[in-house]
Amino acid sequence: MITHFDQESLLATDSIFRRNLINCLAGYKSLNLIGTISPDGKTNLAPFSQVFHIGASPPLVGILFRPHTVKRDTLENILATGVFTLNHVTSEFYKEAHWTSARWENSEFEETGISEEYLSDFKAPFVKHSPLKLACSLVETQTLKINQTVLVIGSIDHIFVEDKGLRGDGSLDLNALDTVTVSGLDEYHIGEKLGRLGYAKPNQEIVEI
Amino acid sequence: MITHFDQESLLATDSIFRRNLINCLAGYKSLNLIGTISPDGKTNLAPFSQVFHIGASPPLVGILFRPHTVKRDTLENILATGVFTLNHVTSEFYKEAHWTSARWENSEFEETGISEEYLSDFKAPFVKHSPLKLACSLVETQTLKINQTVLVIGSIDHIFVEDKGLRGDGSLDLNALDTVTVSGLDEYHIGEKLGRLGYAKPNQEIVEI
Numbered sequence: 001m002i003t004h005f006d007q008e009s010l011l012a013t014d015s016i017f018r019r020n021l022i023n024c025l026a027g028y029k030s031l032n033l034i035g036t037i038s039p040d041g042k043t044n045l046a047p048f049s050q051v052f053h054i055g056a057s058p059p060l061v062g063i064l065f066r067p068h069t070v071k072r073d074t075l076e077n078i079l080a081t082g083v084f085t086l087n088h089v090t091s092e093f094y095k096e097a098h099w100t101s102a103r104w105e106n107s108e109f110e111e112t113g114i115s116e117e118y119l120s121d122f123k124a125p126f127v128k129h130s131p132l133k134l135a136c137s138l139v140e141t142q143t144l145k146i147n148q149t150v151l152v153i154g155s156i157d158h159i160f161v162e163d164k165g166l167r168g169d170g171s172l173d174l175n176a177l178d179t180v181t182v183s184g185l186d187e188y189h190i191g192e193k194l195g196r197l198g199y200a201k202p203n204q205e206i207v208e209i
Numbered sequence: 210m211i212t213h214f215d216q217e218s219l220l221a222t223d224s225i226f227r228r229n230l231i232n233c234l235a236g237y238k239s240l241n242l243i244g245t246i247s248p249d250g251k252t253n254l255a256p257f258s259q260v261f262h263i264g265a266s267p268p269l270v271g272i273l274f275r276p277h278t279v280k281r282d283t284l285e286n287i288l289a290t291g292v293f294t295l296n297h298v299t300s301e302f303y304k305e306a307h308w309t310s311a312r313w314e315n316s317e318f319e320e321t322g323i324s325e326e327y328l329s330d331f332k333a334p335f336v337k338h339s340p341l342k343l344a345c346s347l348v349e350t351q352t353l354k355i356n357q358t359v360l361v362i363g364s365i366d367h368i369f370v371e372d373k374g375l376r377g378d379g380s381l382d383l384n385a386l387d388t389v390t391v392s393g394l395d396e397y398h399i400g401e402k403l404g405r406l407g408y409a410k411p412n413q414e415i416v417e418i
Contacts, residue, residue, distance in 0.1 A: 003375055005368040006329070010268060017379035022265040024381035025343060025368070027239035027297055028390035028400055029261070050261050052238070052273060055356045056231040059219060064261060064271070088236055091403055095415045102409035111411065120215070134234060140355060146348060146362055147264045153355055159214040159234070166212055170226030172233035174392045181237035181390060181400060183383045186407070186418070189400035191237055194300055194389065196396040200311035202320065206304045209395070 024184040031182040033097055034063070035085040035116070035125040036077035043116060043125045045100045045108040046074045049182050051086060059156040061086065061136060066149050078152060082138045083123050087130035090178040094188045097180075120158055131162040131177040233393040240391040242306055243272070244294040244325070244334040245286035252325060252334045254309045254317040255283045258391050260295060268365040270295065270345060275358050287361060291347045292332050296339035299387040303397045306389075329367055340371040340386040 010018060029049035036044045054060040065075045078084050089097040093114060100108040109116040115128035122135040136154035143150050165177035174191055181189050195208045219227060238258035245253045263269035274284045287293045298306040302323060309317040318325040324337035331344040345363035352359050374386035383400055390398050404417045 001372040003368075003370050003372055004329075007268070007364070007366050010365070010368065011266070013379065015266075018268070019265050020379035021368070021375075021381065022268050022365070023262055024379075024383070025295075025341070025365070026260045026262055026270065027241065027341075027388050028237050028383060030236035030238055032236065051235045052259055052261065053232055053235055054273070054353070054358055055275065056228045057220070057224070059216070059227070059231050060355065061235065062273070064263070066264065086234075094403060095406060098406045099409050099415050102411045102413075104411050120213075132234070132236075142351070142353065144263070144351065144360075144362070146269065149263055151353075151360070153353070155216070156219070156231070156234070157216050159212075159219065159230070161212050163210040163212055166230075170222065170229035170233075171393045171396070172230065174233070174237060174396075175398070179236050180403065183400070184380045187380070187383075187405040188403045189384070190403060191390060191392070191398035192401050194303060194397045194399060197304065197307045198395070200308050202311045202313050204311075206308050 020184055028181045028183055028189065031089050031097070031180050032086040033089060033100065033127050033130070034074050035087060035127060036074050037081060037124050038077050039080050043107040043109050044073045044077055045114060045127070047089070047097050047101055054153060060139065061134070061154050061156060063152045063154070064149055065152060075150060075152070078138055079141070081123060084136050084154065085122070085124045085126045086134040086136060087127035088132040088177060089180045090129070090131060091180060091190055092178070093129060094180045098186070098188070119160060122158060131165060132172065132179065133160040134158065229393055237390045237392055237398065240298050240306070240389050240397070241295040242298060242309065242336050242339070243283050244296060244336060245283050246290060246333050247286050248289050252316040252318050253282045253286055254323060254336070256298070256306050256310055263362060269348065270343070270363050270365060272361045272363070273358055274361060284359060284361070287347055288350070290332060293345050293363065294331070294333045294335045295343040295345060296336035297341040297386060298389045299338070299340060300389060300399055301387070302338060303389045307395070307397070328369060331367060340374060341381070341388065342369040343367065
């Protein structure tokens, strides 16, 4: 059986139902902890599921911040200092990662027990036990007219990756890294590989590689 | 052991290595087949991993199109007709979904054997066997100055979801829907749930819900 919502019936659902549903629609989302530091030296750590690829040359990432629903410390720190880190979450600490979304007074690193570290003289803190860490510098921000969502674009200055997840062709084995993915606002999963597929050509059957 | 790339050593890697790596950095990505139709009635179907949530009221999705690396038919059809569909991919047809990325002369629906259907008089084609289908209308586009990436924002006009995946609180059980996630350019996974976690509060241990 299929359930059908048109825009009218969707807007007639209660706001929690609608928020849960809309947040699930795209499918599985990437999960990263963003590490920042305020101008007066207080560190911050927060989970984000809206990090994506913008370009490879130069290497760029984008993050979408929704002003009305997301805590603003991360965005304010990025705008003030120009730097942030992205850190994959593993099944070992996904609950602590979720806990960083609480409204803590002090640094989420101290409060949730996630260890911070500093690498290559980069100013923003990394998550010590993350198997994939990126150091990024703010390049530009763009505000979407339609609802004041803020798109932050950052350049990738450093990549730190555990060797067990880095293949010879540059691709990452996310299963080996134990990277976690999120659906909706609060549900966490690991990936189970179905297959890696060769470059698709017309009239040539798809092969696993 | 950890491998470290700074921007210089990253840019010194060969372009395929770098493209593979950069495309994997965010982690697991959502996977949707976008269905469109040209003004003269030719249907098109293409896989996208850059679909994300922009807002719940009104319900909005965003798609990032990178002009230099992605086939343009989908974007051109959306700009010409103002409509598109988003369709989750399952483990049953992820190879056919990958195959739609080949440079077909005719409609990818005909060529790859993925069945199309039309629902609620919506002009763009849906993927018949997808467990989650969205009908979307173009609201606005924005071009990123930094590299001419095009952000398409669409309103969600219809949602069709199989009941086995729709929970009472509006969230989706993506494991039950058999939704597939992608890493990098060519690797497909299903999700295996670790847990769903309650709203995070300071000084209160995280509980599964």
